[in-house]
Amino acid sequence: MDKVGIGLVGCGTVGSGLVRNLPEANRLLQQRLGVGLEIRAIAVRDPSKKRENLPVQPVADWKSVVSNPSVQIVVELLGGTTESLEVAKAAVAAGKPLVTANKALLAERGAELIPLAQKARVPIYFEASVAGGIPVLKALREGLVANQLLGLQGIINGTCNYILSRMAEEGSDFSSALQQAKELGYAEADDRLDVDGIDAAHKAAILCLLAYGFLPPFPKVPVEGIRNLSAQDVSFARQLGYAIKLLAVVRPVGPERVEVRVSPTLIPARHPMASVHGVFNAVGLVGNLSGPVQFTGRGAGPDATSSALLADLGEAARHLQDKSPGPVLPSGGEKIRLIEPGDSVGRFYVRFEVRDQPGVLAQIAGIFGAEKIGIS
Missing domain, CATH: 3.40.50.720 (NAD(P)-binding Rossmann-like Domain)
Incomplete structure (x- = not known):
């Protein structure tokens, strides 16, 4: 041969x-x-x-x-x-x-x-x-090709997932967990691509291309990494029944509009992705025919x-x-655009450091109420 x-x-x-x-x-x-x-x-x-x-x-x-x-x-x-x-x-x-x-x-x-x-x-x-x-890309190109994709989300940076796992399991602060990741070779000396979410955003853009035929202009993709997370955030999330993961989200939000973003996200502790630990990755998606599908494995x-x-x-x-032409990238995304960051609708976790005095929480609730934001 x-x-x-x-x-x-x-x-x-x-x-x-x-x-x-x-x-x-x-x-x-x-x-x-x-x-x-x-x-x-x-x-x-x-x-x-x-x-x-x-x-x-x-x-x-x-x-x-x-x-x-x-x-x-x-x-x-x-x-x-x-x-x-x-x-x-x-x-x-x-x-x-x-x-x-x-x-x-x-x-x-x-x-x-x-x-x-x-x-x-x-x-x-x-x-x-x-x-x-x-x-996952082959699944999008072939196995799920007849599905209309209703959304994707993924833990697609092993370095961040390792750091968050250490913070959750050992109560480590961010700096200590990052240093441990570097010592084990999971993080580079220059950690910005991983820790600041840029690597995950690159991958989210590619997932959007395969899912919807649209490659988003990368500078317009909202990206937030995990550098500003504290051990207190992780602890509070656990007390509330959640795990914090750096999540990439790609989803349609209306005619010819998609949302692509990367940010730390509170995931219910019972959700399968909350059980993805260490350097492992996971990608979940929903097809109109297949229903929910999740892939888990070594991401790097x-x-x-x-x-x-x-x-x-x-x-x-x-x-x-x-002598065949090879894979064809999906078309049909020519009219699709990213939504503006301010148009993203969802639930958010907010932590305040305030003086312990009467009326503070009422003032905060009043500010949220004036902006028509509910608090739970």
Whole structure:
């Protein structure tokens, strides 16, 4: 069997995991899909850095990987949105399918990249960009394709979920839980993407694209992270019968309007998502035919991400061998718009620090009442 040639651009933690898992995965892909994969070129920023068990000698020039005649599929694993966009555009221009785990690229530059790929009829595979080992994008593209989606919500950042789990289970404050996450390798030294909700917002934008054919303008997506949560908030939530989770929400709210947001959310303790702990992820959705569906699993890490990358590579290789066009992104979202943040309707938790004196609560209740906001 002739193997399909792969070119890797970027070989850090995720890329190394892909290289490590490929031999065993290849055996399964050959049995189940009738395709085989072979890494034929790798580009990294520092080829002199010691790396073990690479099948080929890495180079610094990613353009040589994309243009390599033996490379039929380009895998972009650089991260970021600048150089990665150049790699993606070059792959599209060369007519080579692109596989990526880069959620920032798709969420922030997808409006530029996707039309180019569609015009060139070059498929982009990005299962690994959302929720790691949970095949939620494939479920949206295939298993639930006949459903009208009534809404999605997800715990889609393992770092934040780990921190919130430690705060709930051990009574830790935010800083201590964050430091523990860094020591265990669950959080980066620069924790802003995770802790401030940006990573989850990238994934929410991609879920919106698959669910409704609409990629929201990323700067307009309301995002609130967990940095300002206190141990007291977590304790109060538990006393009220709730768990706090960083939740991404994507839902239609009217004709041609959707809400996409990321924020800490109080979830009833009896809800299945309240039982998702540590670095695990969960995505729940409701289809008009399927009813409620929930996926739970490892959302990050080299093995979980490799699972999604290898599934995409197997699908891309089969499409190449069959000379089929590959997956099609949903259409019909051209008229959809985001709602304004002030138009979001829901229930909110508010904690006040006030002087313990008569009349304070009455004053607060009066302010809410004047704005027609009920208190419970």
